[in-house]
Amino acid sequence: MITAAEDGQTTLKLTNASSRIRDYTLAYSSMDIRVGKEFTTVFPRTGFLIFSFITGTDFVSRFVNYDQSVARPNHLYICGLLSQSSLIVRQTGTGGGYAMKIHPVIGYYLLRQPMSALVDRQIRLCNVIADNGSLLDRMESTYHIDSFDHPEMRRFLRRSLPPKAAYQADPIYHAVNEIAEHNGIVDVHRMARRYFMSERTFHRQFLIKVGLPPKAYAKIWQIRYAMELIKKRPDTCLEQISYTAGYYDVAHLARDFKAKVSLPPSRHQGFLNPLSQQYLGASPALL
Structure with a gap:
């Protein structure tokens, strides 16, 4: 509690x-x-x-x-x-x-x-x-x-x-799990081939069964991973955080935080109260 x-x-x-x-x-x-x-x-x-x-x-x-x-x-x-x-x-x-x-x-x-x-x-x-x-x-x-x-x-x-x-036989279910397991650092083109789909079909199936294109969905997990790294390693420089989270440089990380978190990487922790911290850390109900 x-x-x-x-x-x-x-x-x-x-x-x-x-x-x-x-x-x-x-x-x-x-x-x-x-x-x-x-x-x-x-x-x-x-x-x-x-x-x-x-x-x-x-x-x-x-x-x-x-x-x-x-x-x-x-x-x-x-x-x-x-x-x-x-x-x-x-x-x-x-x-x-x-x-x-x-x-x-x-x-x-x-x-x-x-x-x-x-x-x-x-x-x-x-x-x-x-x-x-x-x-x-x-x-x-x-x-x-x-x-x-x-x-x-x-x-x-x-x-x-x-x-x-029903869903365990669906390749999109397993693709979602793969993206989550790899913190969004994936190659969508290779994923489509691995699940025996064209990129167009993979994209369409993702929109139907997930709601977002696969690249946009992977970006959610990548940003979340960066947030976790910042929380767990507060003394680590942002350059190292960016590299570990799969970003080319700090500028790309900062751009994503501004667009998708609405805060710079260095400030987001101060805006999370206990309710939002629990929300991020809670286990999923259905997998």
Whole structure:
């Protein structure tokens, strides 16, 4: 558990937990928060979809950038891959929240619609899920959902999660894993050939099942790797960080940070509060 106080009026408690449903282990993060005025969190991009919902009667979570959407209690949301820069969220009120990181290809087999339609958006899951969307809508309207372990939430997930054999046979699933394992430092041209696809087909399949082109997706992981290196090696010069993270020089690293993180490499750590630190470090729920 992580407990943090941003000021005298804001308290924040963070917990990581997991739950077994069918042959899945669902790892998730929970948050209890009491906000005096307003709590702002910067969420750097990750290579995962985010399933989330919040609890409490007066708690509101609002995107400052992207689609400026609002998350309200007792609704399950999905946030697609973020392609622009860090996400900024402002929260008010007293309540809590739960979030799970989801492999994008598993998300595709769950939703069964092109993942490109979800990029840079947060939407209610019941509006996009192919099957059981009406079940989820009724569940949200009827029950007070207070965790991923709520009986009705577990019932919904048991019925909705795709069979593992479906996505494990998909080469794009394995390509995503390869990009993550190599921190985005990959040759997309060689990957396409290795998975017996033309570059055009590989690109098209990535857009459908991940939401972004393979090079753009790899860039998310490369920048995240650079961020991890800066955190773990604060005394290492940026030239060495750039080289280790697969950049030609510091100028290229700085350019990506400006465009995709909205901060220079030397300053991003100071803008990450405990909530965003936990978000980066939490294990994915579905792999």
